Amino acid sequence: MEVAASFTYDAFNRVINHVSDLGAFALTYLGETDQITSRALANSALATSWSYLPNSGDRRLAGIGNAGLSAGQFSNFAFMTTSENFITSVDETSDAATAYPSALTQAATYNNLNQLTDLSGQSFSYDTNGNLLGDGQRIYS
Structure with missing residues (x-):
């Protein structure tokens, strides 16, 4: 079975739209970098966002946010890192209790x-x- 997929690229040759059997996704980036700031499923609330420290923090990953298909569904992760980019802690918030x-x-x-x-x-x-x-x-x- 062949799976068809299509991609759209911006002027920096980064994928900004991806369509496959899973759906149509739109992607955005941090300025002119390759660091993704969001990926969202078209016509739905399902999305993931990434946040980064400023240039003084070497634009290291600061957080990831996920929005579910239903209103109020979410999970967020905030990362604390060293200057060497080692993750020292993760703070998680969610709409539901997390099972570990x-x-x-x-x-x-x-x-x-x-x-x-x-x-x-x-x-x-x-x-x-x-x-x-x-x-x-x-x-x-």
């Missing part, structure tokens, strides 16, 4: 190629090219 999985500690082992070889007793194997061959539950070829 219970806290869990897992033990991970890596080989000298930094490939995960064991995760809490689940073995991972790789071929000589670094491709994952098995994850303890499935065999890949």
Whole structure:
């Protein structure tokens, strides 16, 4: 089955409209940068927006806002970062309580190629090219 998609670009060669089987989306950017500030589904309230620190903060990501299909549906995330761009905290607000999985500690082992070889007793194997061959539950070829 072939999926058709079309794209419209602005003068800076950035996608500003994308139409596919999922719908028609409009995108906007921060000035002349490639940093997306919004993506919205046409004829609906469904949208995501991104906010950034000013130039003095190297225009690092400051927040992400999501609006749902129904009025009042939202989730917002505010990021606190270091000058090296490490996220130090995330503040989340939402129209509904957020469900998180219970806290869990897992033990991970890596080989000298930094490939995960064991995760809490689940073995991972790789071929000589670094491709994952098995994850303890499935065999890949």
